[in-house]
Amino acid sequence: MRSRSVVVAAIAVAALAAVALAARAPVDGPAPPASSPEAIELTIYGAASLKGALETARMAYEVATPGTTLLLATDSSAALATQIEQGAPADVFLSADATNPRKLVDAGLADGAPVPFAGNQLTIIVPTVNPAGIVSPADVVRPGVHIIAAGDAVPITGYAEQVIDNLAREAADAPGFVAAYAANIVSREDNVKAVVAKIELGEGDAAFVYATDAVASRRVATVPVPDGVNVTAIYDGVVVRTSRHSVAAHAFLAWLAGPAGAAILSDFGFRPPS
Amino acid sequence: MSGWASRSTAVVAGLFVLFLALPIVALIGRAVLDGSLGSAIVSPVVLDALALSLLTTALSLVVTVAFGLPLAVVLARRRFRGKGLIEALVDLPIVLPPSVAGLALLLVFGRRGLLAPPLDVLGVTVPFTTVAVIVAQVFVSAPFFIRSARTGIAAVDRDLEDAARVDGASEVQVFRSVTVPLAGAALAAGLVLSWARSLGEFGATIMFAGNIEGRTQTLPLVVYGEFQGGDVDASVAAAAILVIAAFAVLVAARLFRSRRLMDASGLA
Numbered sequence: 001m002r003s004r005s006v007v008v009a010a011i012a013v014a015a016l017a018a019v020a021l022a023a024r025a026p027v028d029g030p031a032p033p034a035s036s037p038e039a040i041e042l043t044i045y046g047a048a049s050l051k052g053a054l055e056t057a058r059m060a061y062e063v064a065t066p067g068t069t070l071l072l073a074t075d076s077s078a079a080l081a082t083q084i085e086q087g088a089p090a091d092v093f094l095s096a097d098a099t100n101p102r103k104l105v106d107a108g109l110a111d112g113a114p115v116p117f118a119g120n121q122l123t124i125i126v127p128t129v130n131p132a133g134i135v136s137p138a139d140v141v142r143p144g145v146h147i148i149a150a151g152d153a154v155p156i157t158g159y160a161e162q163v164i165d166n167l168a169r170e171a172a173d174a175p176g177f178v179a180a181y182a183a184n185i186v187s188r189e190d191n192v193k194a195v196v197a198k199i200e201l202g203e204g205d206a207a208f209v210y211a212t213d214a215v216a217s218r219r220v221a222t223v224p225v226p227d228g229v230n231v232t233a234i235y236d237g238v239v240v241r242t243s244r245h246s247v248a249a250h251a252f253l254a255w256l257a258g259p260a261g262a263a264i265l266s267d268f269g270f271r272p273p274s
Numbered sequence: 275m276s277g278w279a280s281r282s283t284a285v286v287a288g289l290f291v292l293f294l295a296l297p298i299v300a301l302i303g304r305a306v307l308d309g310s311l312g313s314a315i316v317s318p319v320v321l322d323a324l325a326l327s328l329l330t331t332a333l334s335l336v337v338t339v340a341f342g343l344p345l346a347v348v349l350a351r352r353r354f355r356g357k358g359l360i361e362a363l364v365d366l367p368i369v370l371p372p373s374v375a376g377l378a379l380l381l382v383f384g385r386r387g388l389l390a391p392p393l394d395v396l397g398v399t400v401p402f403t404t405v406a407v408i409v410a411q412v413f414v415s416a417p418f419f420i421r422s423a424r425t426g427i428a429a430v431d432r433d434l435e436d437a438a439r440v441d442g443a444s445e446v447q448v449f450r451s452v453t454v455p456l457a458g459a460a461l462a463a464g465l466v467l468s469w470a471r472s473l474g475e476f477g478a479t480i481m482f483a484g485n486i487e488g489r490t491q492t493l494p495l496v497v498y499g500e501f502q503g504g505d506v507d508a509s510v511a512a513a514a515i516l517v518i519a520a521f522a523v524l525v526a527a528r529l530f531r532s533r534r535l536m537d538a539s540g541l542a
Contacts, residue, residue, distance in 0.1 A: 086402075
């Protein structure tokens with residue numbers, strides 16, 4: 001008896017939730033034909049670092065393009081690419097690198113070539129009180145400065161090493177500069193967010209992160225890395241071959257890579273891709 | 275027990291309660307104090323996810339009972355070769371990491387999965403849809419219900435069922451009017467555990483259903499997505515809503531049970 005009443009309650013909850021959900025977002029079903037301009041829904045698979053920018057971009061794009069709604073799905077770029085390979089219903093894939101879109105192109109899962117739509121440079125973050133007194137990039141190799149870095153497999157590590165190599169070229173003793181930086185590393189984190197968190201908590205004196213991470217955090221100060229020694233991570237987007245709204249998907253990607261998209265992306269710390 | 279032993283037992287017990295309570299208190303406290311809970315309650319992302327969580331967990335519970343109850347009856351009542359193997363198989367999702375469950379489900383229902391040819395013919399897509407969320411929840415949570423139901427049904431005195439049969443009750447009537455009420459507490463406990471496991475389901479969902487707003491993004495996925503996107507406040511708020519919802523159901527289930535116990539003992 002009781003289990004029956006619980007099941008009845010479960011069905012009632014399900015019905016209520018279905019109504020609440022239907023009022024906001026359409027449930028899965030056959031897509032309307034692409035020719036009907038009033039009902040296009042694009043599923044955007046976007047890298048986690050793009051989340052804030054994409055939420056703002058969605059509002060702007062839905063106003064600019066009546067009848068098109070955007071559904072966002074976020075995760076790490078590599079996870080999103082794998083999901084698309086496994087049949088996820090993405091229309092556009094916006095990656096935090098150029099490697100993962102290339103994977104989709106090579107697997108025959110892309111419709112057209114990847115489009116670079118944003119760039120992300122590196123910056124140095126320090127706790128707001130700046131305990132080690134870091135004022136220029138070269139200060140990170142001073143003895144006793146506690147550097148927080150990421151693990152070897154994390155992309156930021158490769159970019160940070162390039163910046164250190166570029167800085168070393170300007171130093172009197174290049175190999176000594178690289179070695180001094182390595183000696184100052186006190187911790188290696190799993191991802192960039194964890195690096196930012198350690199600096200926010202004051203567990204380290206300085207770290208290389210993406211400019212967008214520095215913009216997103218209110219609890220760190222930044223020491224800029226000059227363009228001459230900086231590197232730019234390029235973000236590529238690509239339309240997925242299985243998209244049922246290929247024209248609309250290409251239009252959105254072109255808009256994001258164009259001036260309107262660039263204006264929004266720059267508010268979140270991104271740069272133009274070139 | 276000596277005074278010293280009983281005091282130290284109480285201290286250890288108290289410390290452990292503190293350990294279990296502190297993270298929850300910190301989470302709710304932060305969500306309330308910085309005002310993010312208030313803004314999260316009206317955020318469309320959180321509301322969509324809450325509605326989706328309620329919808330999918332309710333449907334998962336229906337599916338779990340519809341298929342799990344017959345299985346529990348078979349396991350409680352029948353003896354057959356290979357029963358131990360089936361029981362172990364049913365329990366397996368409890369000990370499997372959910373990411374393993376998500377991967378395994380992809381290998382069955384995915385685009386290149388075992389069932390891909392027949393699903394293609396039918397034009398059905400399971401992975402990365404709302405259906406996939408329910409499939410993942412049922413897979414990881416049904417064992418909790420089946421385990422509990424099997425134990426409860428096995429403990430029912432068969433003489434009572436026979437007595438009902440002698441009085442002319444049909445098998446369905448016996449099951450409804452004797453077996454289910456007598457196993458009621460175990461069935462209800464199984465339902466609560468199974469529902470709570472579905473509500474908290476994360477790993478299998480994100481691998482098998484993805485993280486698509488309004489479609490597959492349940493509340494636990496919002497907690498992860500906001501954290502990954504760098505908005506820790508929104509993540510904390512979504513987590514607090516999840517804690518409050520789960521806690522409310524556990525408390526309600528306890529109240530319901532104690533009321534029934536009082537009914538049964540004639541106290542109320």
